[in-house]
Amino acid sequence: xxxxILEVRGLVKHYPLTRGILxxxxxxxxxxxxxxxxxxxRGETLGIVGESGCGKSTVARMLVHLERPTAGEIxxxxxxxxxxSGKALKAVRRNIQMVFQDPYTSLNPRMxxxxxxxxxxxxxxxxxxxxxxxxxxxxxxxxxGLNPEYINRYPHQFSGGQRQRIGIxxxxxxxxxxxxxxxxxxxxxxxxxxxxxxxxxxxxxxxxLSYIFIAHDxxxxxxxxxxxxxxxxxxxxxxxxxAEIYDHPTHPYTQALLSAVPVPDPEAREHRERIIxxxxxxxxxxxxxxxxxxxxxxxxxxxxxxxxxxLAVPEQFRDTxxxxxxxxxxxxxxxxxxxPPEEAGEHGSGPE
Numbered sequence: 001x002x003x004x005i006l007e008v009r010g011l012v013k014h015y016p017l018t019r020g021i022l023x024x025x026x027x028x029x030x031x032x033x034x035x036x037x038x039x040x041x042r043g044e045t046l047g048i049v050g051e052s053g054c055g056k057s058t059v060a061r062m063l064v065h066l067e068r069p070t071a072g073e074i075x076x077x078x079x080x081x082x083x084x085s086g087k088a089l090k091a092v093r094r095n096i097q098m099v100f101q102d103p104y105t106s107l108n109p110r111m112x113x114x115x116x117x118x119x120x121x122x123x124x125x126x127x128x129x130x131x132x133x134x135x136x137x138x139x140x141x142x143x144x145g146l147n148p149e150y151i152n153r154y155p156h157q158f159s160g161g162q163r164q165r166i167g168i169x170x171x172x173x174x175x176x177x178x179x180x181x182x183x184x185x186x187x188x189x190x191x192x193x194x195x196x197x198x199x200x201x202x203x204x205x206x207x208x209l210s211y212i213f214i215a216h217d218x219x220x221x222x223x224x225x226x227x228x229x230x231x232x233x234x235x236x237x238x239x240x241x242x243a244e245i246y247d248h249p250t251h252p253y254t255q256a257l258l259s260a261v262p263v264p265d266p267e268a269r270e271h272r273e274r275i276i277x278x279x280x281x282x283x284x285x286x287x288x289x290x291x292x293x294x295x296x297x298x299x300x301x302x303x304x305x306x307x308x309x310x311l312a313v314p315e316q317f318r319d320t321x322x323x324x325x326x327x328x329x330x331x332x333x334x335x336x337x338x339x340p341p342e343e344a345g346e347h348g349s350g351p352e
Contacts (some may be wrong), residue, residue, distance in 0.1 A: 002186035003078060004039035005210055006063075006178060011036040011072035013058050017285065022074045030282045032058045034234035036072070037311065040178070043326045045204065045211040047225030047242070048220055049257070051281060054231040055100070056214045060182040063212065064098045065089060077180075094124055097171040101183040103163035107155040113141070113166055114151040127174055140169040143206075144199060161192035168199065172207060191274065197224055218261050218339075222246055233281060236311060240326020250314050250326070250333040252268045254299045291331070299332045307331065 013033040019025040039306040040046050047240040048056050061067040062178040063074060065081075073080045075303040077136055081092050100106035107116055116139045121128045128136050138148035146166040155163055164184060171179050181200065188217060201224060204211060229239040230253065249255045253304050256275040277296045282288055291309050313326065314333035 002042065004041040005042045005077060006057075006212075007073075007075040008036055008038050008063075009073040009075065011059065011062065012061060012070045013055075013067060013075065014070045017318070028285050030106070031287055033062070034287070036228050036231075036234075036236055038236060038239060040210055040212060042177075042210055043204075043208060045213050045224055045247060046227040046230060047213045047215065047228045048219035049215060049221050049228060050231035051265055052221075053281065053284070055234045056216075056231055057182050059231075060180045060212065061099065062215055063180050064096055065093060066098075082120045089265050090124075094174045095176050096178045096180065097165075097174065097176040099171045099179060099181045099184045100169050102168055102187050103160050104187070106167055107163055109155050112152050112154055113137075113158075116155075116166065117141075117170045117173055118171065124174055131260075136173070137169075139165075140172055143167045143203070145195075159192075161196060162276075164188060164196055165199065168196075168203070171180065172203065175207065176209070178210045178212070180214070182212075182214045183216070184216065193220065200224065203267075204318075213268050218246075218257060228255065231285065235292065235329065237293065237329045238327065239311070244326045246327075250301055250328040251293075253293050254328075299330070301332070 011033055012031075012035060016026045016029060017028040019027045023111050036055070036059060038046065038048075048059065049206075050056055050192065058067060062069050065084075065179050069082050072082070074157050076092055077095065081089070084092060098113040111119075115138050117140055118133050119131050121136070129287045134151070138151055141148045141150060145160075146162060146165055146169075150158075155166070158166065159201070162305050164187075184200070185196050188196060197220060200211070200213075203209060211224075213221065213224055227240065228242050228245045229236045230245070230251065231237070232253050238245065238249065244260065245254065249258055256277050257320065260271060261276040279296050282295060288295050288305075290306050291297070291304040296306040297304070309329045311327045311329040314328050314330070
């Protein structure tokens with residue numbers, strides 16, 4: 001197989017907690033990302049899903065060097081880019097661009113659309129000669145479905161969906177190979193979400209892009225992604241092809257997430273088991289020992305408090321005659337649900 005265009009190994013981001021005003025003393029840390037591994041193949045879309053606060057956006061910001069990792073590697077075409085700076089970092093940033101979550105705050109209200117998109121050419125003048133910039137910006141507006149004559153308008157003159165299209169055009173300006181989309185449709189109306197998702201799918205084919213698509217809406221991720229990674233409390237707990245994750249989830253957290261997805265068919269809804277998790281997500285400053293999901297898991301046993309489960313193929317899926325293999329970070333992934341949904345979480349207590 002070809003080498004992945006992007007590979008993340010053991011990625012960690014801890015934010016120090018300090019006490020005091022003049023003489024600050026570190027009293028702990030927020031473990032926002034705590035050992036994440038995944039890869040992205042050329043031309044594919046990797047969806048990353050999870051609850052708010054699980055570390056998805058922190059991963060996105062590290063991929064584009066808006067945050068420096070505490071530890072781990074981000075390998076772009078085989079080269080670790082985590083310690084790059086200067087011209088070397090600038091060259092990598094040209095090829096890894098980001099589309100932000102909020103189209104209302106990610107665009108400078110004092111700049112015209114032409115200046116917002118064309119700013120990329122000011123930073124990377126080798127990409128477009130000065131005489132070509134206006135034409136290129138107008139072409140990008142046309143590509144994302146906006147009137148090229150809007151080049152002199154300001155962000156407040158556009159709707160939310162149109163602003164997100166401007167953000168996408170800005171991400172495309174340097175012809176990157178990878179786009180990191182951090183919940184790009186969560187702030188938009190449902191009807192507009194579909195338009196933006198379809199636009200991203202079309203642009204992927206047209207510009208030969210690879211996507212990291214971050215979201216909390218499982219139905220949107222399934223629509224656009226080739227593979228899916230499920231995050232919980234700073235780690236990926238399950239990863240695999242989209243059909244494998246949605247049709248054969250093995251991690252209890254993934255099963256609980258999927259059971260909460262609305263089903264429009266009344267008959268299918270009646271026959272579906274709803275898993276209700278008890279308790280809240282633990283604080284990232286006090287991570288439970290062993291498996292970090294065990295405090296809410298109905299499968300939790302003593303081993304779960306003592307051993308951190310590795311992200312690996314469950315035993316029952318190693319046989320090619322069974323469901324397609326994917327990785328799961330659970331000691332008992334091969335076991336089916338053993339308690340009624342309303343009791344889920346009661347067996348998750350144990351030593352911290």
